[in-house]
Amino acid sequence: DTEVTQTPKHLVMGMTNKKSLKCEQHMGHRAMYWYKQKAKKPPELMFVYSYEKLSINESVPSRFSPECPNSSLLNLHLHALQPEDSALYLCASSQDLRAGELFFGEGSRLTVL
């Protein structure tokens, strides 16, 4: 069982909707990540938070807005998405930015109509 919990597991939204994906870990990790994964493709990094501060933004469109309320939580706010944004969104955490292994959640499968 993964120790990174993502909700919801599935989300269907229209292009005008506002929704959020949530991620939680209680391993005491100080780095958290959002990845996007399209079908039959590898995960692609979107954002990295380190000690609750945004460390990396891989030129992600502003319709994706990350938020790290505390060291255990990571949100991804979604607004005015496009159908091509449909994908599996994976959250991951690591002990620290340079501590190696990423622990992944099961992902939130997003469908944009």
Add this chain to the structure above:
Amino acid sequence: GESVGLHLPTLSVQEGDNSIINCAYSNSASDYFIWYKQESGKGPQFIIDIRSNMDKRQGQRVTVLLNKTVKHLSLQIAATQPGDSAVYFCAETDNYGQNFVFGPGTRLSVLP
């Protein structure tokens, strides 16, 4: 950078045989590598890692080999089992854990 392909490579092996999954990387500055296993509908799961100061590391039924000269990484699975069927990704970083880049993945199918 990473080795990018248009299709997901597939490896089919007989149950009980050994599997070898390969990964090429292009960033010569990469110094930390991880193999992940991703089953259908699940997130990637850590299998084994290796740092650039090593060329071989063994785990339970798995071995990772690193050849920095040709920028090649391989995952060997001994006595492959049906539960090993999944997509396997290599991941590299040049900063010991920041900004991992994933390879294109290989689908492993275990035949009965």
